[in-house]
Amino acid sequence: MAESELIHLAADISFLHTDYLWRMPGSWIGYPYYGTSEFYEDIARIADRGVMDMLFFGDTGGTPEDFGGSHEAVVRYGAKWPRHDMTPMIPIMSKAAPGVGFALTMSTTYQHPFHCARVFNGLDHVTRGRIAWNAVTSAYKNEAANYGFDVMMDHDERYLRAQEFLKVACALWDSVEPDVLILDRENGIYADPGKVHRIDFRGKYFNVRGPLPALPSPQHRPVIIQAGLSGPGLSLAASYAELQFSTRRTPATMKQHRAALDAKLAEVNRKPRDVGILWSVRVQVADSASEAQEKERRYLEAIPPQAGLVEMSAQFNVDFSKAKSGMRLADFAEQVKAEKGNYGSFEELLKTVDPKQTVEEFGRRFLVDRVLVASGTPKEIVDKLETLHYESGANGGFILARGFSALDNIREFVDFVVPELQRRGLSKKKYSGPTLRENLNN
Numbered sequence: 025m026a027e028s029e030l031i032h033l034a035a036d037i038s039f040l041h042t043d044y045l046w047r048m049p050g051s052w053i054g055y056p057y058y059g060t061s062e063f064y065e066d067i068a069r070i071a072d073r074g075v076m077d078m079l080f081f082g083d084t085g086g087t088p089e090d091f092g093g094s095h096e097a098v099v100r101y102g103a104k105w106p107r108h109d110m111t112p113m114i115p116i117m118s119k120a121a122p123g124v125g126f127a128l129t130m131s132t133t134y135q136h137p138f139h140c141a142r143v144f145n146g147l148d149h150v151t152r153g154r155i156a157w158n159a160v161t162s163a164y165k166n167e168a169a170n171y172g173f174d175v176m177m178d179h180d181e182r183y184l185r186a187q188e189f190l191k192v193a194c195a196l197w198d199s200v201e202p203d204v205l206i207l208d209r210e211n212g213i214y215a216d217p218g219k220v221h222r223i224d225f226r227g228k229y230f231n232v233r234g235p236l237p238a239l240p241s242p243q244h245r246p247v248i249i250q251a252g253l254s255g256p257g258l259s260l261a262a263s264y265a266e267l268q269f270s271t272r273r274t275p276a277t278m279k280q281h282r283a284a285l286d287a288k289l290a291e292v293n294r295k296p297r298d299v300g301i302l303w304s305v306r307v308q309v310a311d312s313a314s315e316a317q318e319k320e321r322r323y324l325e326a327i328p329p330q331a332g333l334v335e336m337s338a339q340f341n342v343d344f345s346k347a348k349s350g351m352r353l354a355d356f357a358e359q360v361k362a363e364k365g366n367y368g369s370f371e372e373l374l375k376t377v378d379p380k381q382t383v384e385e386f387g388r389r390f391l392v393d394r395v396l397v398a399s400g401t402p403k404e405i406v407d408k409l410e411t412l413h414y415e416s417g418a419n420g421g422f423i424l425a426r427g428f429s430a431l432d433n434i435r436e437f438v439d440f441v442v443p444e445l446q447r448r449g450l451s452k453k454k455y456s457g458p459t460l461r462e463n464l465n466n
């Protein structure tokens with residue numbers, strides 16, 4: 025995907041309304057809270073000003089009950105709750121900002137490929153070619169229960185279904201040829217039936233006749249993102265994705281991830297540059313390193329002590345309210361594996377945190393430490409991003425994630441960090457084309 029070595033820039037705006045960020049100074053001031061579009065339109069304008077590639081909405085359609093066996097804590101603290109469907113926000117944001125792209129999450133475990141192909145075709149038309157699909161297999165119990173599963177589908181089976189889902193969705197996007205429209209007013213010929221094809225797909229999970237009853241969209245199909253970290257996850261990404269998200273936290277594990285993905289790509293005759301990786305990073309901009317630390321301290325203070333454990337429970341499908349004093353993260357490894365939580369991310373934490381830290385101590389820092397951190401002055405931040413980018417193969421870029429509140433944090437990033445990136449020739453000064461795919465490629 026990313027043919028150039030430029031740093032591509034995205035922001036995860038899934039949790040701006042929750043995760044204690046609403047308590048931060050500079051967050052939501054002067055905007056109606058969550059339900060209306062003005063806030064999101066302004067974020068899109070700011071991202072556009074920074075020539076950022078993409079704004080991302082993650083999604084899980086559930087209310088986690090993993091901590092203490094009920095939704096009590098997640099609702100009390102606003103931990104990933106509430107979760108609106110953000111699809112309707114995208115056309116409005118795309119109207120407000122002509123350059124930035126948008127990524128939306130849809131589950132291959134709970135949705136149907138025909139519905140998915142249709143929705144993303146519509147979004148690609150209305151954004152004029154600026155839509156991406158984060159194809160997820162959904163690892164959360166309460167979400168499974170909302171879609172009628174008493175027991176969550178097994179991890180590897182979810183990926184088998186996802187392989188078939190992607191195959192069908194792509195066949196549907198290919199089912200109508202680009203030059204189908206004739207619009208011959210004189211002879212009353214609307215379109216060429218020879219350019220519209222049934223797909224007649226019969227598989228293990230889906231039977232879909234096709235064709236998609238739609239005109240091909242500007243990008244033909246959305247930019248496909250797949251953030252799987254496991255073997256089957258990386259295989260799915262290697263077959264279909266143009267971008268991956270990753271939460272690796274050290275140059276060594278970043279390199280390992282890149283190498284694992286490249287090996288999977290080689291198996292399906294694709295090359296490393298066909299799939300870029302956006303590394304999750306928390307950016308804390310300040311006038312000095314000590315001021316950045318003070319900002320982080322204020323954010324940590326805004327997080328209730330139990331909140332990290334609540335978040336960890338939702339992520340890993342394990343009840344951390346049962347953690348006894350002195351227990352370590354490693355004590356929960358078997359349980360996370362057995363509960364089919366996000367074991368890939370958990371393993372990364374095991375490799376990278378101080379093994380002597382107790383779960384309580386770790387929980388406190390979970391929301392700030394989970395991903396890479398670039399903190400300090402714009403120069404210090406860009407030094408770090410530049411080093412990480414080249415050490416990990418200069419093939420993708422960064423997605424701002426975790427602990428970043430809007431509007432202030434995204435504005436600070438665009439006003440102070442992006443100019444330094446641009447000055448060093450590391451990021452784009454203008455959009456290279458009208459579609460998201462063109463921008464990611466250049």
Ligand SMILES: Cc1cc2nc3c(=O)[nH]c(=O)nc-3n(C[C@H](O)[C@H](O)[C@H](O)COP(=O)(O)O)c2cc1C
Binds near residue numbers: 081158269
């Ligand atoms: C940055 C990032 C964003 C993600 N967003 C979502 C999401 O919105 N919804 C979801 O169900 N999973 C999401 N995931 C989880 C991944 O799709 C994937 O399940 C996870 O990384 C574990 O890998 P595995 O499925 O191969 O075990 C995200 C992962 C990362 C790293």
